[in-house]
Amino acid sequence: MATTEPTFDINDLWKNLSSEQPRQPISNETLMYWQHRSNDPLDKLRKNIKINSAYTVIFLLAWTFLFFYAEHFWLRFLLGIMVAGHIAGLLYNRWLLRDVLITPPADTLIRERLTHLCYRMMQGLKSIEYVALFFYPVSITSGFCLALASENKLDLIGTDPVLQGILVGAMVVLTPACYYLTRWLNKLAFGKEVMRLQALVQSFENE
Amino acid sequence: MANQAAFLESLNQNRAIVYKLSRLYAREADEQHDLFQEMVLQALTAWPRFEAKAQFSTWLYRVCLNTALSWQRREQKRKEAEADSMWELENQNDPRHAQAEWLLEHMRRLDPTSRMLLSLKLDGYSMAEIADITGLNVNQATVKIHRAKNQLTQWLQQNPLSI
Numbered sequence: 001m002a003t004t005e006p007t008f009d010i011n012d013l014w015k016n017l018s019s020e021q022p023r024q025p026i027s028n029e030t031l032m033y034w035q036h037r038s039n040d041p042l043d044k045l046r047k048n049i050k051i052n053s054a055y056t057v058i059f060l061l062a063w064t065f066l067f068f069y070a071e072h073f074w075l076r077f078l079l080g081i082m083v084a085g086h087i088a089g090l091l092y093n094r095w096l097l098r099d100v101l102i103t104p105p106a107d108t109l110i111r112e113r114l115t116h117l118c119y120r121m122m123q124g125l126k127s128i129e130y131v132a133l134f135f136y137p138v139s140i141t142s143g144f145c146l147a148l149a150s151e152n153k154l155d156l157i158g159t160d161p162v163l164q165g166i167l168v169g170a171m172v173v174l175t176p177a178c179y180y181l182t183r184w185l186n187k188l189a190f191g192k193e194v195m196r197l198q199a200l201v202q203s204f205e206n207e
Numbered sequence: 208m209a210n211q212a213a214f215l216e217s218l219n220q221n222r223a224i225v226y227k228l229s230r231l232y233a234r235e236a237d238e239q240h241d242l243f244q245e246m247v248l249q250a251l252t253a254w255p256r257f258e259a260k261a262q263f264s265t266w267l268y269r270v271c272l273n274t275a276l277s278w279q280r281r282e283q284k285r286k287e288a289e290a291d292s293m294w295e296l297e298n299q300n301d302p303r304h305a306q307a308e309w310l311l312e313h314m315r316r317l318d319p320t321s322r323m324l325l326s327l328k329l330d331g332y333s334m335a336e337i338a339d340i341t342g343l344n345v346n347q348a349t350v351k352i353h354r355a356k357n358q359l360t361q362w363l364q365q366n367p368l369s370i
Contacts, residue, residue, distance in 0.1 A: 010329065017227055017230075020307060021223035021227075026215060026218060028215060031215065034247065105252070106252065106253045106270040107256060107270050110272055110276065111342025114273075197277070203319075204320065
């Protein structure tokens with residue numbers, strides 16, 4: 001093993017690299033074989049939202065079934081709120097998938113594409129966190145009242161201070177807990193990727 | 208289908224670009240293979256937007272760099288053993304292959320943006336073209352390339368090539 005003098009030329013070395021390529025050309029069959037394997041940073045987020053939508057549909061069907069099955073007015077009213085909430089959730093997911101989490105074509109200007117990916121990813125994650133902040137208090141109240149209504153004791157919510165205290169306590173504790181849990185899960189699942197994209201965008205901004 | 212054939216023809220003429228950039232942005236062989244696939248698929252997806260008046264190699268370069276910068280390593284192991292046969296290299300036994308690997312090893316130490324700019328410069332693109340591909344302005348790109356080149360030269364002098 002002899003060590004050459006460091007009189008290399010980066011351009012020459014790069015030319016060597018440029019002369020290398022796979023022996024066989026890419027065939028149509030190979031291309032077909034590779035298809036549907038593509039992924040990009042927003043893919044994982046889109047997939048999560050699709051899974052969430054599937055669960056929402058299952059729960060929506062269950063609430064709708066109960067809505068028609070229930071006889072008590074207040075029980076129906078609260079189930080109606082749950083149904084409406086789930087429909088709103090589905091529409092919201094559809095908006096995220098169709099209008100927010102869009103990956104620009106790969107031949108877009110590199111800086112523009114990275115900025116877009118980073119911004120849209122952060123926007124998607126933030127909006128999921130805000131939904132947690134608004135959706136869970138409604139869910140908690142409805143779920144709480146639903147249990148009472150199913151026992152025909154819904155009127156207690158207006159008269160029993162202990163029940164009122166428990167409801168308020170549940171909302172005060174669970175709402176921020178759900179919000180921070182959502183943030184933490186987002187950070188766990190997407191934190192590294194967001195930071196990587198932010199660093200890349202930043203490197204385009206610097207000097 | 209004819210469109211896809213035209214794409215494949217252009218791609219195969221320029222597959223060295225895809226190969227080179229996949230090696231520049233991924234270290235391990237299976238990651239390089241994944242990135243190579245991803246670049247080809249992204250190019251195929253973007254192909255309908257390609258305008259004939261543009262140069263295919265420049266367009267492909269941009270697609271590959273965009274893909275490399277936003278690429279995420281897959282968790283699962285690759286299964287397509289049959290696709291491996293195409294991965295054999297021309298000139299693999301050439302001593303220049305070791306030199307190329309040695310250069311790549313050092314270039315991978317640069318941050319992704321500097322790597323991108325330096326590869327464009329080494330491939331002979333003008334500063335105006337680099338600005339056009341990346342979205343950086345000419346001054347920014349010039350400064351970054353200058354720094355990257357200095358840094359790379361310094362590293363290369365510290366670790367001279369052994370063959």
